[in-house]
Amino acid sequence: MIEIVLDGNKDDKFCNKQYPTINIAQENKYDWNSYKKYAKDLINQYSNEEAIIFKLTNKNFSLNKFALALFIMSCQLPNSLECAVFKVDNLQKAREDYKPCVACTIAIKYILRLLDGTIEQAYRDISGLGYLGIKVNRNYSNNILKMEYLGEASLPNIIKTDNFDDAIVAAATLKALCLQKAKVSISVEIKMNNIISKKTPENLIDNLLEQINTWTN
Numbered sequence: 461m462i463e464i465v466l467d468g469n470k471d472d473k474f475c476n477k478q479y480p481t482i483n484i485a486q487e488n489k490y491d492w493n494s495y496k497k498y499a500k501d502l503i504n505q506y507s508n509e510e511a512i513i514f515k516l517t518n519k520n521f522s523l524n525k526f527a528l529a530l531f532i533m534s535c536q537l538p539n540s541l542e543c544a545v546f547k548v549d550n551l552q553k554a555r556e557d558y559k560p561c562v563a564c565t566i567a568i569k570y571i572l573r574l575l576d577g578t579i580e581q582a583y584r585d586i587s588g589l590g591y592l593g594i595k596v597n598r599n600y601s602n603n604i605l606k607m608e609y610l611g612e613a614s615l616p617n618i619i620k621t622d623n624f625d626d627a628i629v630a631a632a633t634l635k636a637l638c639l640q641k642a643k644v645s646i647s648v649e650i651k652m653n654n655i656i657s658k659k660t661p662e663n664l665i666d667n668l669l670e671q672i673n674t675w676t677n
Contacts, residue, residue, distance in 0.1 A: 583605065586627070593609075605649075621648065
């Protein structure tokens with residue numbers, strides 16, 4: 461998985477080493493799919509490099525969306541990349557603006573980790589999210605797991621899941637919202653079973669980002 465690095469230095473180096481440098485200046489229109497396609501192309505092109513350096517002079521180009529797309533593509537494509545370095549004018553502001561994306565990357569890693577183990581292990585892991593401040597109540601008699609993220613005093617939005625794929629997306633969404641300290645309240649009721657919907661990891665990540673975007677905008 462690639463690490464996103466924000467760098468306030470103006471040179472073309474990172475850690476005193478020279479790496480391929482890409483200037484993004486052209487005023488193209490980008491939507492989320494465009495960011496993912498561009499990220500995929502660059503991951504493939506520079507797959508054997510240790511790092512890539514980016515300089516953004518296109519004011520309409522979203523560093524945060526593109527950095528998140530790079531992270532996602534690096535999880536899905538074979539590559540040796542360790543870092544994507546973004547040169548920024550205001551390092552403190554760039555770091556603050558990127559914080560919500562950090563929560564998204566943590567949630568994406570969480571989904572991939574849950575998929576890497578057994579379904580039983582995943583449900584046990586989800587049941588342990590209380591350490592984040594998420595309220596977790598497991599009913600063993602009817603195999604129901606209830607989770608609440610109360611980011612504000614309003615009545616929570618209720619989500620019910622009846623398959624494993626939707627369950628791990630819901631859990632990862634709550635984790636991201638909690639890390640972002642989002643001002644929304646959500647209650648999730650998970651029917652714990654072995655039913656899966658055959659979605660790919662890419663589908664699940666897209667679903668996760670869609671959910672996070674829904675509750676934070």
